[in-house]
Amino acid sequence: MQALRDILEKTQATGMAIGHFNIADLVLLKAVFASAQELKVPVLVGVSEGERDFIGVRPIAALVRSLKEEFDFPIFLNADHTHSLARAVEAARAGFDAIVFDVSAQPLEQNARQTREAVEALKAINPAILVEGEIGYIGTGSEIHEEAPDLSKGLTTPLEAKEYVESTGIDILAPAVGNMHGMLESMVRGETRKRLDISRIAQIKNAVRIPLTLHGGSGTDDEDLRKAIAAGINIIHINTELRVAWRRGLEEGLAQQPHEVVPYKILPFAVQSVKSVARSRLSLFNGDR
Numbered sequence: 001m002q003a004l005r006d007i008l009e010k011t012q013a014t015g016m017a018i019g020h021f022n023i024a025d026l027v028l029l030k031a032v033f034a035s036a037q038e039l040k041v042p043v044l045v046g047v048s049e050g051e052r053d054f055i056g057v058r059p060i061a062a063l064v065r066s067l068k069e070e071f072d073f074p075i076f077l078n079a080d081h082t083h084s085l086a087r088a089v090e091a092a093r094a095g096f097d098a099i100v101f102d103v104s105a106q107p108l109e110q111n112a113r114q115t116r117e118a119v120e121a122l123k124a125i126n127p128a129i130l131v132e133g134e135i136g137y138i139g140t141g142s143e144i145h146e147e148a149p150d151l152s153k154g155l156t157t158p159l160e161a162k163e164y165v166e167s168t169g170i171d172i173l174a175p176a177v178g179n180m181h182g183m184l185e186s187m188v189r190g191e192t193r194k195r196l197d198i199s200r201i202a203q204i205k206n207a208v209r210i211p212l213t214l215h216g217g218s219g220t221d222d223e224d225l226r227k228a229i230a231a232g233i234n235i236i237h238i239n240t241e242l243r244v245a246w247r248r249g250l251e252e253g254l255a256q257q258p259h260e261v262v263p264y265k266i267l268p269f270a271v272q273s274v275k276s277v278a279r280s281r282l283s284l285f286n287g288d289r
């Protein structure tokens with residue numbers, strides 16, 4: 001089995017990106033895994049602190065490990081947006097492959113100092129673990145927002161990215177390049193799309209030369225995603241689009257069988273709905289295969 005680090009290096013060399021999908025239950029995990037299996041591409045499963053609280057830190061680690069081993073498949077587990085060292089350590093001890101240590105709400109200097117301490121503590125637990133740091137502002141919550149946050153002041157500059165990467169020793173950087181968490185109503189309806197600052201991505205990549213993650217990928221213009229990958233993005237996070245698909249699928253399963261109570265007859269509708277979104281995103285991230 002290849003390590004996540006090797007797969008990341010390969011995607012950097014081949015101009016593709018690894019899809020990162022947040023999950024909170026078995027429906028989402030089944031859908032994401034099935035789409036990756038069909039396309040034969042590596043995949044990252046992410047759980048935020050809230051998602052971990054629901055599914056359990058050790059249960060999700062055991063589930064992903066069992067899929068990896070049973071199918072000899074490159075599926076990896078990421079502790080998404082972890083805001084404290086205690087929760088990062090908990091995930092590292094449970095066997096997570098990667099951790100997003102996110103104290104980006106702090107001033108940059110404090111963010112850098114705390115992230116450097118987290119990198120040291122986490123590598124002491126597992127030297128192979130990948131630690132991602134985040135700078136800039138990309139909004140909060142993978143939900144449907146009524147208004148767009150003002151992202152303009154929180155965009156990452158190549159110089160601060162370089163200094164931050166050098167001072168922290170992180171493996172992966174999550175910059176703010178026009179991306180945003182969550183979706184607007186108009187994006188859910190397909191009327192508007194997020195646009196990315198492609199030249200900023202290229203400048204940051206040139207300055208740091210480590211893998212870059214695009215958070216808040218839901219609702220982004222497809223062509224911008226392709227250009228972002230070409231400019232140096234290596235991991236793309238999709239959450240809200242899956243949540244919307246999960247709800248739509250669940251509603252369809254309930255509506256089509258108003259008297260059904262058997263979960264495994266209702267939930268496959270949600271699996272199918274999520275799977276079609278995950279498959280389309282994975283296909284795009286891996287060169288439209």
Ligand SMILES: [Zn+2]
Nearest residue numbers: 081215216237
């Ligand atoms: Zn995120």
